[in-house]
Amino acid sequence: MKYLLFAGFSSLACFTAHSLAADPLYAISAIKADKTLLTDIEFNGDQLVAVGKHGTVITSPDAKNWEQANVPTQVLLTAVNFVDTQNGWACGHDATIINTDNGGNDWQLQYSNATLDKPCLDILFKDAQHGFAVGAYGMFYETHDGGKQWQKRFLDTLLFEDDRDYLNDLKESDPQAYEAETASILPHFNRIVATNEKLVLVGEMGLLAHSLDNGQTWQRDDEIYPGSFFAYGINEQNEELVAGLRGNIFSRHGDVMWQPIENIKTATVNSIIHDDKGNWLLLANSGVIFHYKDSQLQVEQLPDGKAILDAVIFEQQLVMASENGIKVKRITP
Incomplete structure (x- = not known):
């Protein structure tokens, strides 16, 4: 998932909730939990939910006042995903997966395996039952029952x-x-994204792959860049962006070939979002925000120079998860 952190199918194992996990250690309550390393943020329709260091999960209805959630882990959490206002999942190091059914205020441990020594880097649910968790060295888990059981898969079609x-x-x-x-x-699977037509997987060693059958089979796309990708996005106009290491960004529209976007700033891109006006925002290391629209790339750099791992647009504000906590920036019309 984030740089700061680090059609064949064979089923190897199926793990039930809490499988291979010892009694969990709960996240330590912190006075300034919104100032710690935060790796991902999402708006679930009711409130903002951000995750990060030592099992920290914080929530806010207004991007000003933040509350720390009750979380049964102390590992670094790397990703969070909600399917509605109540049901969400997060994942992190030690292949940890947790879930909430009350909007992010309280969490339960679904799976953890410290002996695996692999971080889960992204998590995606298509609905309240069907989800995927991906991570280091080709980690790929799938569930069809909301996370009660996670099936480990080996995607051999993505091999050379x-x-x-x-x-x-x-x-x-x-x-x-x-x-x-x-x-x-x-390679590491850094990001999994659902579009209207397909699932997209991006990762290490130029990995760019897709599935047209809801994740049953996967096809590796032709290589366009040998380095790592960490972010992918698609907008309503069917324009796609993929980006990653050292500011390498590519775009395409429809079925045309990927084209590199000229960029002299070498900040690694961690996440990609867009607004309803056709503006792309690419969140990057060193406090860099790339603004992209109509084939034009502009660079903004925040004064503190801290890595921005993800962001959401909320009430005319850019609410960012960064290496030193929540940052809020007013969006000018």
Whole structure:
């Protein structure tokens, strides 16, 4: 997911809620929880919900007054996603997945596995039952029951052809080595996004992939850049942006080929959002906000120079999750 942090299918395991997790340690209550490292933020229709360091989850109805939620983990949380005003999920290090059914005020532990030593980097639910959690070294979990059970999947169609052939041979000759290789041969999956027509997955080593059947099968797109992607967005005009390491940004419209956007600022892009007027905002390291519209890229840099991990547009304000907490910036018409 965030740079600051770090059509085949085979089912390897199915984990139930709390599987492989010891008794959870609850997030420590902090007086200034809105000033700590925050990695993701979302507006669920009722209130803003942000997640971050040491299991911190904070909520606010107005972007001014923030309350810390009751959270059964102390790991770094990396992503949050809501399907409605009440039901949401968050994920983080130690493959931790938590959920809420009261809008983000209280959370329950669904899954955690410290022995796996892999962070979950993004989480996406299509509805209250069907969701995905993705992360380091090809981590890909799927649930069809709201997270009561998470099924681990290995997306071998996203391998390069030589790697796929190597694994097929290894599976026959040395099953134990095969299992070990599948744990690390895929690149990091940094972001999973749902559009009206497809699911999109972006990640390390130029990974850009899509699924047209709700995640059942995946196809790797032609490589347009060998470095890591951390962010993807699409607007109502079917314009797509993908961005990542060192300010590399690409755009396309419809079925045309991806085109690089000229950019002299090398700040890594962490997230992409857009408003209803066709303005793209790309949130980046070093306090950089890229503004993109009508093929023109402009650069804004906040004075403190702190990484911006994500943001939402809320009541004519840009509410940002950053490495030193919540930042609010008025949006000029």
